[in-house]
Amino acid sequence: MSIVITDEGAAVRITGLGRDGDKDVDFTKDDLSLTVDDDRVAVSDGRNSYVVVYTDVTTPAGLTSAEDLRDFINGLLPTGGGGGGGDATAANQATQISLATDTNTKLDTLIAAQVAGSITSGFKDVATAGTAEALGVSTAIVEVIVTAKEANTGTIYVGGAGVASTNGTPLEAEEVAIISIDDLAKVFIDSDFNGEGVTFNYLA
Numbered sequence: 001m002s003i004v005i006t007d008e009g010a011a012v013r014i015t016g017l018g019r020d021g022d023k024d025v026d027f028t029k030d031d032l033s034l035t036v037d038d039d040r041v042a043v044s045d046g047r048n049s050y051v052v053v054y055t056d057v058t059t060p061a062g063l064t065s066a067e068d069l070r071d072f073i074n075g076l077l078p079t080g081g082g083g084g085g086g087d088a089t090a091a092n093q094a095t096q097i098s099l100a101t102d103t104n105t106k107l108d109t110l111i112a113a114q115v116a117g118s119i120t121s122g123f124k125d126v127a128t129a130g131t132a133e134a135l136g137v138s139t140a141i142v143e144v145i146v147t148a149k150e151a152n153t154g155t156i157y158v159g160g161a162g163v164a165s166t167n168g169t170p171l172e173a174e175e176v177a178i179i180s181i182d183d184l185a186k187v188f189i190d191s192d193f194n195g196e197g198v199t200f201n202y203l204a
Contacts, residue, residue: 003052007076014043017050023165036066043073086196118204123149124189125197126156132163132167132188135200139184142204146177146187156190163188171198 003016011026031045040053054069054200063069124135135144148156148171157168158177168190179187184202191197 003057005057005076006074007058011045012073012076014032014050014052016056017052032072032073032077034073035168037068041066041069041073045118049131087118119151119201119202120204121199123197123199125195126191127194128191129191129194129196130164132159132161132190133200134155134161134185135187135189135198136184138144139202139204141183141184141202141204142182143178143180144200145183146171146179146189146198148173148198149196150174152193152196153189154196156188156192156196158198159187159188161197165190165192 002021003014005012006015008026010030012032013024013026015195016026017023017025025048026050027043027045031047033044035042035050039055040051042051044050044051047155052069054063054066057063059071060072063072106121122136126133135146146158150173152173153154156171157165157167158171158179159168173176181187
């Protein structure tokens with residue numbers, strides 16, 4: 001693969017991108033961000049994103065690391081008054097790294113919040129058909145998996161407090177509904193017949 005990087009005024013043009021090396025992409029300088037990862041540099045301007053391996057670059061010649069490639073591209077960027085590579089470029093790079101770190105931290109927090117630490121099983125029968133009942137008391141959860149009982153002869157309806165045969169998610173015997181929600185008490189069921197119901201597993 002032969003990748004060529006040139007200065008096109010308001011953009012940095014990288015020629016030879018893509019699986020087949022047949023893409024020429026202009027990256028807008030004002031929006032350009034660079035991230036070094038081992039032997040490659042991730043280049044993005046918010047519209048185009050590609051990874052460039054420094055050993056694939058033929059122009060400029062003589063690159064010895066991904067850091068060299070990053071510094072070359074940085075040198076093409078404006079520093080507030082024309083010219084390339086000075087303190088303003090370094091500051092922009094530091095800002096991009098800070099933003100990326102902050103984003104990763106927020107993602108880690110979100111993922112951790114969504115990962116269940118335990119699974120609890122239970123069941124719920126509807127005493128009087130036509131009268132919705134909550135699956136249980138208020139319990140903090142991440143997700144609940146609701147399965148209509150095998151012995152049911154009618155349909156179970158799953159939804160919120162106002163669930164009924166006209167608006168709920170219908171489940172025939174052994175059918176399953178998976179609901180992401182923060183409280184078990186917010187999930188209600190109704191049924192066609194008295195005494196029929198569901199089993200469930202909730203993740204918390």
